Amino acid sequence: ELYKKYDDNDGDLKRIQALNEAVQSCCDRGFVTFEMKGFGYEIAAVYLNDSMVGEVEKYLGENWGYESKQEKMQYVMDLIDQYQGQSPLAEQECARLKRELEKNQVPKSYDQEEDLLKALVFVEKNREMLYIREASMLIYGSSKYFEENTLDPVCKMLRAYLGKTCRDEEMPDEILKEYQIQKETQRLCLKGDCRIRINGRTLEVGALKQGIEFHGEEISQIETIRMNAEEWITVENRTAYLRCPPDHAVVFYLGGYANRFQRDFLKMAYRDNAEKTFSHFGDLDAGGFFIHEHLCQLTGIPFSMKYMSKSELQDERYQSCLRTLTENDRRRLRSLREKDAYRETV
Numbered sequence: 001e002l003y004k005k006y007d008d009n010d011g012d013l014k015r016i017q018a019l020n021e022a023v024q025s026c027c028d029r030g031f032v033t034f035e036m037k038g039f040g041y042e043i044a045a046v047y048l049n050d051s052m053v054g055e056v057e058k059y060l061g062e063n064w065g066y067e068s069k070q071e072k073m074q075y076v077m078d079l080i081d082q083y084q085g086q087s088p089l090a091e092q093e094c095a096r097l098k099r100e101l102e103k104n105q106v107p108k109s110y111d112q113e114e115d116l117l118k119a120l121v122f123v124e125k126n127r128e129m130l131y132i133r134e135a136s137m138l139i140y141g142s143s144k145y146f147e148e149n150t151l152d153p154v155c156k157m158l159r160a161y162l163g164k165t166c167r168d169e170e171m172p173d174e175i176l177k178e179y180q181i182q183k184e185t186q187r188l189c190l191k192g193d194c195r196i197r198i199n200g201r202t203l204e205v206g207a208l209k210q211g212i213e214f215h216g217e218e219i220s221q222i223e224t225i226r227m228n229a230e231e232w233i234t235v236e237n238r239t240a241y242l243r244c245p246p247d248h249a250v251v252f253y254l255g256g257y258a259n260r261f262q263r264d265f266l267k268m269a270y271r272d273n274a275e276k277t278f279s280h281f282g283d284l285d286a287g288g289f290f291i292h293e294h295l296c297q298l299t300g301i302p303f304s305m306k307y308m309s310k311s312e313l314q315d316e317r318y319q320s321c322l323r324t325l326t327e328n329d330r331r332r333l334r335s336l337r338e339k340d341a342y343r344e345t346v
Contacts, residue, residue, distance in 0.1 A: 087124040186216040192250035216261030236282035286332035
């Protein structure tokens with residue numbers, strides 16, 4: 001698993017030797033035993049020493065930040081003690097966590113539970129009209145944390161415990177309106193060579209170099225969107241959108257996970273220009289890949305990824321932009337690694 005070419009004739013001898021040395025080191029500590037193949041330098045099998053499991057976990061904890069199953073379960077127990085009874089839905093979530101523990105299981109994504117419970121309790125107790133970023137500041141002390149990390153799972157929890165599935169054309173986060181929390185008034189931004197037919201009149205977007213911005217509610221009045229450019233590009237970040245030249249493409253500002261207005265507008269654009277190329281340019285990290293996946297699923301449009309491949313990661317010009325992965329980065333990337341579209345770059 002650590003090196004797929006371990007048994008191959010063209011395997012890297014330095015990597016094979018490093019693995020062999022690691023196994024020998026674990027053997028010297030009494031953690032494992034191993035068997036060699038009848039010839040050569042290859043290891044045939046490695047066996048965990050069951051009686052040393054406690055010592056193995058202690059070693060991993062002291063040197064590599066490993067958490068044992070018991071430590072994870074204790075962490076969840078402490079969360080239950082802290083949050084049960086704080087709100088009706090938090091009580092239901094704590095009951096679910098208890099059931100998992102009773103089955104001797106660590107709840108999935110246990111390390112995100114505190115953030116979810118914080119938001120759940122806040123949302124249920126809220127009594128004033130707030131925008132999502134205001135709520136995020138009050139919950140986490142960060143205006144973007146809610147949208148970027150916990151909005152989707154919290155809304156799924158609300159809908160599951162309340163028994164309110166999404167109606168046709170409804171977005172999951174619209175459940176928050178019942179708790180007086182809503183997204184800021186949505187405005188749509190685009191630029192490039194295209195024509196929008198609206199209320200019997202034609203708007204030439206390409207005539208304005210910096211493009212146009214209009215209210216999402218006006219989408220219902222649009223009749224057609226026709227592109228002269230060959231490519232439509234959605235862009236995740238505002239600065240990237242402003243810098244992106246509209247000379248040979250229609251550029252559309254996304255700003256993160258697509259919302260209801262953006263979905264409807266994009267579906268209309270694809271309906272009228274299905275023969276054109278549709279691409280997405282987002283952050284080259286786990287969040288950017290999840291936004292791309294959500295965009296494709298939400299709209300049904302096969303967006304390709306632009307400047308989001310391993311080529312950019314390997315490009316010498318961008319080496320100063322690389323950042324060390326956090327454990328949360330690694331956890332999110334591991335789930336993406338199972339998907340064909342992202343595996344190579346992940």
